[in-house]
Amino acid sequence: MTNKELKFVVDTTVxxxxxxxxxxxxxxxxxxxxxxxxMLEYSGIIGISGLRKGSIYFTSNQNLLQEMARRMLDxxxxxxxxxxxxxxxxxxxxxxxxxxxxxxxxHISVPVIVExxxxxxxxxKDIDAYIIPITWKENKAFLVVGLE
Amino acid sequence: MNDQIKIMVVDDSSIIRKIIERxxxxxxxxxxxxxxxxxxxxxxxxxTLPDIVTLDITMPEMNGLVxxxxxxxxxxxxxxxxxxxxxxxxxAIEAIKKGAKSxxxxxxxxxxxxxTIEKLAVKVVS
Numbered sequence: 001m002t003n004k005e006l007k008f009v010v011d012t013t014v015x016x017x018x019x020x021x022x023x024x025x026x027x028x029x030x031x032x033x034x035x036x037x038x039m040l041e042y043s044g045i046i047g048i049s050g051l052r053k054g055s056i057y058f059t060s061n062q063n064l065l066q067e068m069a070r071r072m073l074d075x076x077x078x079x080x081x082x083x084x085x086x087x088x089x090x091x092x093x094x095x096x097x098x099x100x101x102x103x104x105x106x107h108i109s110v111p112v113i114v115e116x117x118x119x120x121x122x123x124x125k126d127i128d129a130y131i132i133p134i135t136w137k138e139n140k141a142f143l144v145v146g147l148e
Numbered sequence: 149m150n151d152q153i154k155i156m157v158v159d160d161s162s163i164i165r166k167i168i169e170r171x172x173x174x175x176x177x178x179x180x181x182x183x184x185x186x187x188x189x190x191x192x193x194x195x196t197l198p199d200i201v202t203l204d205i206t207m208p209e210m211n212g213l214v215x216x217x218x219x220x221x222x223x224x225x226x227x228x229x230x231x232x233x234x235x236x237x238x239x240a241i242e243a244i245k246k247g248a249k250s251x252x253x254x255x256x257x258x259x260x261x262x263x264t265i266e267k268l269a270v271k272v273v274s
Contacts, residue, residue: 015255016255019255019256019257020255069163072163072167073163073166073167074170076166081162082162082163085161085162085163086161086163088161089161089163089164092161092206092233093233093254093255094233095233096206096232096233096234096235096254097233097235097253097254099234099235099236099238099239100235100236103236104236104238104239108206108233108234109206110160110206110207110208
């Protein structure tokens, strides 16, 4: 990814939290990683096809999803189904928004939701995935972008 | 007057459906159905024949833009609002060319959806 593309990913992520919850997230300095992916309690994974291939996923702990869902649903109590749904929707929205920088031949799949560690999820071996640390209301999460 | 307008909400995310549903019912529109995928959307649409539909694009079973063509074939004057994470201009133009009346990129606010429905509801009534 170019610096311009990476900046767009970070800006899109910050904007997502601001728009959906009214509170901005802070993104840490992105770093690259090869091999086994970082995964927290819930992960929403989007497959990417077209001119760019790979995957994008958002991974976080339950606390972040619970707090976000409550804010989005005006305080309604939420459970495991909503945590999974929200992790998929976050990954889907951020990935879909990236068409603005990657173009219309950037195709996204429906989200696949993983609870806990996923041994079957592998990042492409020949590329470094960009890990973007996210902090929202003191909760940690990561956006992982692995594109050829 | 709003309670005469029949609205259907289609999105594979239950949280997004709930947010849109609340926006619809808060304004006293008649929520006639919700669907979480394209095939279900077409089934419920045939049964309820809503005036306005909010429609996601990236969904299991059938892409929302294909669903849009089916809905228009069933009821040509249905007012469809596409609400999608695919927020580039090309996708918005494609949706409008296929017959959508409006396009709202995700992330969105409830107010955006309500204002768009309000504009389209005027067309339904007139």
